[in-house]
Amino acid sequence: MDEARIIKGLRARDEIAFAQAISSYSRLLWVVASRHLAKADGFTGHDIEECIADVFLDLWLNNERYDPEKGSLKSYLCVLTSRKAISRYRRAAQTKVVSFEDLRQDEEPSSEEAADVEDYGDLYRAIVHLPEPTREILVRRYFYNQQPAEIAARTQLPKKEVENRLYRAKQSLSSSLPTRYKEAL
């Protein structure tokens, strides 16, 4: 079932269309939600499942809010997932301060970031062939948006080593790195 047919089915609250949408997009939304609901913060796979189910429930209840003129259903679901995950994070950690990066997920990306999007498939394929723990460090940095200090805590490596490996990766993967991450290093 292609996206146009799924969207038509979603409008009609068609069970098959929703089942298909969940089947097609949940893997993507899983990683999107995991960016905000990290294991180190006490979140589990059940929280991610609940978050994504809430996303589809929102779509079920308010499908008119999705406007195909503004982008793909996939993109809309990613935005919705980020919002749901951030809300869940806030509720679970009332005392924690939500980082600026978390809040940025609600914003429209700059033209520079939009251009960066082109690079991610190649970036993934470049990273996936690297040995551990470099691969994990880069995955956490580039795909989970984690800071070196967070990565150090989660990989139990010294922060300096994390920074060194990120720096060396920048050198070796310079052609694949999105601009904003080159600048961040």
Added chain:
Amino acid sequence: MNYPIDPLEQLSNEELESLAAYEHPLSDSNIQNIQGRFVAKTAECAQVEEAAQAESAAIATAATVRTGRQAKPRRRLLMVAAIAAVFVLLVGFTSANRIYELYYQYFGEGANIAKYVSEIGQSASDQGFKMEVLSAVNDGENTYLFVEVTDETGDRLSDDATINRWSMTGSRPLGGGGSTLVGYDPATKTATFMIHSISAKPGDSVLFTLSSFMSGVVEYRIAANDINIPQLLAENEGDFVKRNTLEGTSGGFSTKFYEDGNDLDKVKEILELDAFALAIPGCDKAWISNIAYRDGKLHVQLGRDSDRGNAATWLALVNKRTGEELQSYYSIGAGQRNEDGLADHEEYVFEIAREALGEYCFLFEGFYYTQVIDGVWEVGFEVPERMDTIIKKVGATVNVSGTPVKLESVELSSLGITVRMQGAVKVGAELDIDVVYEDGSVYSITEEGMSVIFQDAGANTHTFTIVRPLPGLERVDHLIINGTRIDL
């Protein structure tokens, strides 16, 4: 403002799963759980909407018999009542959510079964175990229950639990069914089973009785190198006796046995029972009780312990040099049936040259349960209303495994399809059913291999019950069964 494109959108499902492994590993069961949670939430919303609509209708009715001035405070009170009703429903959501998830987990994606589920919530305790019948659903032909068993006092229940004996009785005889373990929670030591019972009708008052279950599987696989087969045969070659078929036939056979035109019912002679008892090193659940060689075949008889936890022992031969395994040509039960219904002896027959026996040793495989728990856990309840079902009488002829048979009727519900046909249908024959919707889309119930098919063959009438959830029952246009179109 346009929706921003997330960089992750460019990755394939495999790549996303690889990324997920770094935070929250992702598997197909997570996707199923999301489907289940979604179905549960939509069902809950439907209940809330219905409650709100009912209250709105009450408000409208009340308002029509009052003046405008009088209606206002009344409306406010009813709105409060409506909000309270919604709150009560939401409080109850956790247990309902669990039940819907279970149905979804078992019946798979796509079905809107949740709205038909009746919560039972009745429990009984015995032997330190609590049994609770959580819920039931019925489609006229089949009743499905979810039952939880919790060990409240010990640590006797594990994730391999199985129900040994259960029954569902009513004012008239009820048919059989099956049970399946669908979940286990180690924190609460709770096993969840799905029970499928045939022929209980909506509104029947029935008594569900659980009387035995088992847990704690131990598996074994023993290559008996210490037993010299040619020597054992030379010293103990046994005699054959006429087989007593009064107790019925149990056993198994290879494809070759079947292709050679054989039938277990036609086996006339078996080894004499208990000519000797040779212990199997490392196995106290079975022993060798006779052996002989005749007509190019090695016959080996095993005796088995009558302990009900002793679930199964299988015998094969294994080549001591190459490790190649030789499975039996056929096996056949003998002797008495134990309490568990299994024969207390099993004779294994191998096609093997006598001179090759020295190259092989016996390979014993099996498993048993360390916990066998008997008791009486009984719960009475009323079989819920039948869910929406399409019943269609059909006179078409359908080709089933090369044989034309008359299709008598089909029944469709959100739980699956029941097909009744008359003719010479082989046991194990396959049905390929496409459900075609009004918009032309097709839902194949056999393509994903999830179907559970119960085939009840009697008097040349065959009933196939295919447990496979059907989404959008109200939009089904027609079926295609093994290439034949069936209009509904």
